[in-house]
Each structure stands twice: as structure tokens, then as C-alpha cells.
Amino acid sequence: MSGLQIGLLLVLAGLLGSAGYFTYLKIRGYPLPTMVIVILLTASFCLGSVGYFVSFTEDYQAWRQLEWQRLDADKIPALVDAGYVVVVDITSDWCSICQQNKANVWHREQVTERLRRSDIILMRGDATEPDDEISAYLAAQGAHGFPFNKVYGRGKTSGIELPRELTILALEMALKRQGI
Numbered sequence: 001m002s003g004l005q006i007g008l009l010l011v012l013a014g015l016l017g018s019a020g021y022f023t024y025l026k027i028r029g030y031p032l033p034t035m036v037i038v039i040l041l042t043a044s045f046c047l048g049s050v051g052y053f054v055s056f057t058e059d060y061q062a063w064r065q066l067e068w069q070r071l072d073a074d075k076i077p078a079l080v081d082a083g084y085v086v087v088v089d090i091t092s093d094w095c096s097i098c099q100q101n102k103a104n105v106w107h108r109e110q111v112t113e114r115l116r117r118s119d120i121i122l123m124r125g126d127a128t129e130p131d132d133e134i135s136a137y138l139a140a141q142g143a144h145g146f147p148f149n150k151v152y153g154r155g156k157t158s159g160i161e162l163p164r165e166l167t168i169l170a171l172e173m174a175l176k177r178q179g180i
Helices: 003-027 034-053 073-081 096-106 109-115 132-141 168-177
Strands: 068-070 085-091 120-126 148-153 156-161
Touching: 003 034, 073 085, 073 132, 073 148, 085 096, 085 132, 096 168, 109 168, 120 132, 132 148, 148 168, 156 168
Parallel strands: 068 120, 085 120
Antiparallel strands: 085 148, 148 156
């Protein structure tokens, strides 16, 4: 157990213990405001919820291990013919859905582990600034903006377009359809 986990548990135990003790005193007739107990229980619930939803075992920096190449649409067919699966991500720093996709999918440890295979090539087009190559790629795909994500492979050489609001499940299904 990490120091952070131990600290969280100690604070949670302290809050719950205090709420329990003050409840006992209130029942015994001591003049304590009920709001103090309510606040302690609410703080305990909030802290417990955060602790439950935040996974202390996930490496939130694992995504830094991924090696994204700059988008080069002309190379995709040759890479697929050579047996690679090519994952394309068109993103932008000012696109809120793009940032959501990074937080919920691309930066997750389980996705990073899945994409670190030697037979997967990652290509990213950063459209934060206007880019003719990205615009041409999106036009060729019939896409009207971003985020735009597609997985190419021998299973479907024309690629599998992923939903704008990406999920881990959608990415997993596309990779499985490509034999990964």
C-alpha cells in the first residue's frame, strides 16, 4: 500500500471516528450542533467517493511511453501491406472532445499497454495550427472536423472509423477486428 493510500485511509478513519464519537455524545445529551455531525459524514462520503473512483494502481504517466509518429497518410497503405496495424488520431489542443479522448482513452494505462506492440504504428495529426496535410487527409476520409480516429489493418484495409467521443471499448473492438 502506498503512502497516499495509507494517508487517505487515516483521514477517512479520522472523519468517520469523529462523526461516530460526536453522534455518541449527542445521544448522551451533550449539546452539540447536529450540523457538525452532518458535515463530518458528508466529508467522509466525499473523500470515500474520491478514493473509490481514483485508481491508485494505474500509472497515469504510462501514455508517455507511446511513440506517436507525425501523420503521413501516404505511408499507411504500405504499412498495412507490411502487416502493421496503423492507428490514426487527429487531434487539437483547443478541441474539448479531443482532450476528453486523451484523458479517457489515449492516456489510460490499459490502452498504452495494448498499443505498445511492435506491430502497431501510431500516427497523430495535430491540428492545433492549420495543416494542409491533415486537411487533405480529413477531406479524403469524408470527415468534417476532429477528433477523427481510424484503425487500419489487414482485417479492413480501408480502416475502421472510431466514434468522435472515443471509448476504450470502441478502440478494443476495432483492434480486434484488425486481428490485434
